[in-house]
Amino acid sequence: MPRFRHALSALTLAFAATLPAHAADLRIGLAADVSSLDPHFVNIAPNIALSSHLFESLTSVDANGKLQPGLATSWKAVDPTTWEFKLRRGVKFHDGSELTADDVVFSLDRPATLTNSPGPFTSYTKPIVAKQVVDRYTVRLKTATPYGPLPLDVNSIFIVSKKAAQNATPEDFNSGKALIGTGPFKFASFKRGEAIELVRNPQYWGEKPAWDKVTFRILTSDAPRLAALLAGDVDAIENVPTADIARLKANPKFVLAQRASWRTLFWQLDQWRDNSPYVTDKAGKPLAKNPLKDVRVRQAISKAINRDALVERTLEGLAIPAGNIVSPGILGNAKALKPEAYDPEGAKKLLAAAGYPDGFALTLHGPNNRYINDEQVVQTVAQLLTRVGIQAKVETLPLSAYFGKARAGDYSVALLGWGSLAGDFALRSLVGTPNPDTGWGSWNWGRYSNPKVDQLVAASLASVEPQEREKLAEQAATQALKDYAVIPLYHQYASWGLKKGIKFTPRVDEFSFAWQFKPE
Amino acid sequence: MNEPLFHARNISQSYILANGWRQRRSTLQALDDVSLALHAGEAVGIVGESGSGKSTLARIIAGLLPPTAGERFWQGQRLPDGPRDGIQMVFQDAASALNPRARVAELIAEAPRIHGLITGDESDFVATQLSRVGLDPQLAQRYPHQLSGGQRARVGIARALAVKPQLLVCDEAVAALDVLIQAQILNLLQQLRRELGLTLLFISHDLGVVRHLCERVVVMHHGRIVETAAAGQLVGLPQASLSRS
């Protein structure tokens, strides 16, 4: 074999030739492992992504995050607390049986019965207090109070075949026995931690996918995943490592598909304690009061962050600076809110005005294995804060430890990334006044609390009128960000690497759906 | 005056041998009901082939090894287990009997210093002890490996004598030495015994050496004393067929 020196082209030449893919086969390298094939067992993205190939929901979401008909062709609120869904007729499960309203009710009931699920889907089914089968193709769902996002919520609940799933165990799902859905693909095989194979469902009601067979390879480490693409072992990968974006772009054998995703990263700042644990003066002594409670300080921090440099250098262009809590195009994104301009002088002035002309010291906390280059982002921000006089230390932890501590309110300034298809949803969790009983503010680590915001969010969630809901959600966001309830950093990019000759429509929710890959 | 200086009564020693794999235990009787009395100023030899138990007996007498059964008496007083002032030992392998990381001076002076036996200057003390065993006091700053075999043997003797023992147990003290050096050490022991009035228990597999040095000889075989006699009148020794010409 000749010795090639140019790494990337060498790899392609060497392997693309030796391992040709079948024309109608698609192999995708996934960045996260699928832990269970039971579509109702754990509510985590990799599982949902896979289940979406085999199952469908009443509603669906398109690449831009907009709600579309799914197994229901239409839905409407017949009264403020009752939603009626009309089912698509003639939809067949993989075993040939027809989808009926019974299957829908069974599927909506099922999450609550899985008692040992570590991440149940019950938060989506809980608003539904009653389910009513009107006829074979019509279902009515009742809520206790007016609830606008219900059609979006049911998008998360996959409709399974009652017959197949009724007495199935997780093992039955993982072996494929109970994996009977209506989706565009049928289950073929599952090698845990390695690969999942699906084949085309010829009876699919909608547009049939272009591929006879789809293989998902689990490649959780960045380098091997990229290498697999370069070597031709897979035709497409998700989550192209930032370090390799530029090289992939330059390589004519490959195509990069990118778009801003739904995930926004921002800082949560402690706004409830008078003595925040990680905020001190520069000598490490406690301060008289918590500077983060002062909106000028929060604004100063925002101004001190050079979002352009952060995006350009630390993320290698894989993000866009953010001034909003949800990404552009998503309900609740207020176009008037622009990213805060980099203004270190202004930041210093604000600090001085707030009574901290010499700054103070704080510790930034963040995860080190969750978001793109998260650890680096925290360090870069620390660097930038230090330049305006806020002496910043960095502490990053693995996700397993981080989220638990962050939710317990252990930190003063902590990094969080949030992906949501609706602004009011996000605001409810992130800036709503915390209330464990209602689930409001469950991720409001800084315990920002503003009744006005709460009101606007509640109104938005209760409105079953889309336009009105959008307006209210934007108002709520604008109000929260005016208070610097959180400090948005950027909207993360999602990127896919594709072999030339394959087209892909990038999705805002970062999912890699096989049917959205098409041969050119 | 008939009271012996040291008396060992009904000493027995057995070891349990455990087989690592099968945990089957067997007992090895190293000493079987041995009694021995040593009178002040006397030189007694113990001979026997290897495995006859003579070295075990020496260690029990010195207090290095607690016996399985039996008692030791010092001037009529029962001795507890463990070493006792007044009994010292000279070992077979002088190389292993001297701490390789201590200088000669430290080897000799360490114990007397701790027990408060040095009244004057310590280097004088060491010099005296060295000259007594016929060594040049200049050797005090040497390490054991810088000495010849004969010099090491002398240092071993000097160390034992430095704490003023009354009973000196010599366990094969000359066995590893070439015949010429052996002769020197034997001469030295004899001279010291005369000068200091030492009681000597001399253990050896070499009957010639024992006969040369001791008035009384004890013969051991398979852990028992099979014969005790004045050195000149020894009969019935198992290895008599090869006594030296």
Added chain:
Amino acid sequence: MSRRGWFSLILLAALLLAALLAPWLASQNPYDLATLDILDARLPPGSAALDHGGTYWLGTDAQGRDMLSAMLYGLRISLTVGVLSTLLALTAGVVLGLLAAWHGRWVDALIMRVVDIQLSFPAILLALVLLALTGPGVSKIVLALLAAQWAYYARTARSAALVECQKDYVAAARLLRLPTWRILLRHVLPNCLPTLLTVAALQLAAAISLEATLSFLGLGLPVTEPSLGLLIANGFQYLLSGRYWISVFPGLLLVVVLTSCNLLADALRQRADPREAGR
């Protein structure tokens, strides 16, 4: 000692010195965020800094940190962790090993059973689980390494001490009625030292390597205290894209450290075992 031994000793001394003097040798304090400039991120070796006149001889990392400075400080941490855990484990192991050898019977049985159990479980797994328990940090990794390594020293110290205790000079010391502590510390221990030092040099390398490995796995040190292992790990993602310097240079330094420790161990072993000296 052999030429190789002296070479390794001098090399180690130089590394130690470099680590000690890191604040004066390094052009930048990689922990002082104010000296970093994100705009200098990931510059190749030999690049000039954008705003001040300096040169990044070994390039910069993703934060714009001078690699050479980061490596000097990383060396400092790696050596601190290695030396500290080795000293602690050596002390603990020696005390327990001597105790077991001298006392024998049930004390020996108890200590050695624990040692057996400990040694039947690979050090890396034990350290891994312990670190997962305690979280990252210099003191925590030192504790984890101590827990993972003391048993080696205890076993070595015990067997060496047993050999020494069989020797007649110990019997002579007992006959001379020297205090037990004196016999153990002044007579037995010095004679066990050559063996123990050999093991210590080997285990020093093992400790540094283990720390690097654990940091690589994300379980060792926090990102703000990057040891050589963490520097390597941080550069891993840039390896395929050709920005090798972020990972390769700290790796080379680590290899030099480990090799010199092992060279020293080799030389010490030859010294302790004169039969090996002819080589």
Added chain:
Amino acid sequence: MSGFMIRRLIQALLVLLTMSALVFVAVFAIGDPLALLVDPQADRHDIARVRAGLGLDQPWWVQYARFVGAMAHGDLGRSFVHGEPAIRLVLERMPATLELAVAALLIALLVGVPLGLWVGLQPRSWSARLIDALSLLGFSLPTFWVGMMFIMLFGVWLGWLPTGGRGETTLWLGIPLSIGSLDGWRHLLLPALTLALFKCSLLLRLTASATREALRQDYVRFARARGLHPARIVFVHVFKNILIPIVTVSGLEFGSLIAFAVVTETVFAWPGMGKLLIEAIGQLDRPVVVAYLLVTVTLFVTINLVVDLLYALLDPRVRLRSRP
């Protein structure tokens, strides 16, 4: 013999109990597995329900006592994340790890022993000095770094071998193995080499010093005095003696190969038990961590036992004597 086995088993049990207690405390102390798994929108009741469902609402000692009780019945619990019996997840991954470890051990033996013999026999030749120096280097290279360098060299610069994953597997006696296909071999080679390098150096140095030691023995001199052919002296007299430490050490090192597979599997994305462990630690999937420990401890005990038996087989001095 049986006493010996019983002692070993008790030892294993103690290791397991200690380690699993540590893991229980660890998971309790580090964080909350639920924080990772529960849906972000979940409210307090949801979380409490899940917590109780997994038994995580109890203090760790209660959880531990329950675990020990269940373990006595052969139940190690279900993975929090996967919902399947934890032990099955680990066993599923075991063939990949064992295959990697066996391949590494074979490489280490096939390369290390002959070279070590050469170094031991000809310590003064320049080739032996070179091999000796290289082995010291190999001994000093951290496994994970070697893996990275291999990926860079063979995967990226030269493009000869894949950089990760397991490749194609074929079933042998119902166990998926890589060695049945070229693709499998190509994927196995780099991780196996990485894992083997340290052990190879270790075995090389061990063989060399054992050979030197054996050559100094009187029996070698006596064999020469009897006019035996040098080849017979080396390959029968010396080799049979050095085989004893080689087999003992390889056996014991096999255990550490399995442990170090954690690193190699992470670097090469090799889907074995080690990678599962790291993932499980990351997700605080306690049952899987404990099951991993159980499986490895069992493996280590078995290995130690096999080593003891081999030792007895090779060294007549410790052989079981037949009843007279």
Added chain:
Amino acid sequence: MSVLDVKDLTIHIGDTKSPAHAVDSVSLHIERGEVVALVGESGSGKTLTGLAIAGLLDPPLRRVGGEITLLGEDLSALPERQLRRRRGDRLAMVFQDPMATLNPVLRIETQLVETIRAHRNVGRSAARDEALAMLDEVGITFPAQRLRAYPHELSGGMRQRVAIAAALINQPALLIADEPTTALDVTLQAQILALIDQYRRDHGTAVLWITHDLGVAAGFADRVLVMYAGQIVESGPCARVLHAPAHPYTAALLGAIPGSVPPGTPLATLPGQPPSLSPPPEGCRFRARCPRAEAACIAAPPQVAAGEARTVRCFFPLVTPP
């Protein structure tokens, strides 16, 4: 014709610049059926002489001169391959420690049979029969059972018998015995001596017996050679040398044996230690310890004065060799 004839054997230790002259111009010869004892203190060079004759010197030991003739063949000129064919066949050697000379992991049978088959084209089973007979000849009871045994299953005395059997199995003309009884008890010593003596009588084997023990030499050897500091200082028929030593060193050795004087009286001793041999002292190597030394002893090394059957390397011998 002598079985063995050694002329001016010289052995150096260490580097070429300042080697220790461990063995210096040693000459000796042994007749068929004769037992020659080579006596000396440790470090006198007696073992090296034995190893050199067998061609078993390894670096840093070097034979730098001398001729070794075995059965009329000059061994010193032979390449190692040829020399190997002689070892174990025409000449054999046994060593001091019976615990270490047999390979612990090979059966007795293997070690005996390989020795036969290394030199003679004999079938495996025939070789086994020979081995059995040899074990019987060296006085091992239940030889068939012992043949299957491993060395550790035998006692020390039995092991030395097996080693001797392995050495003698090809009926060598010369047996070099390097202190084979030192590690054994006196009773066993006597048995081994008797065994070798018997074998010599039966087969006419010449024996070079290396020992530090004049006592052993006295009862057994025909002739005795006394070595001091790498040189043979006296040689002659055993009885005459021991009865009337000519060299002062020999006399000192005899005088140092307990029993040579009445119990309680001092033994004769020599002051000092053997000299360093790198380089060896000028003149007589013994002079520093010699009670008879005079100026002449410093000036030049004494030449060997040879009588009919005795030699002595001394200017002032105690008796003149006849």
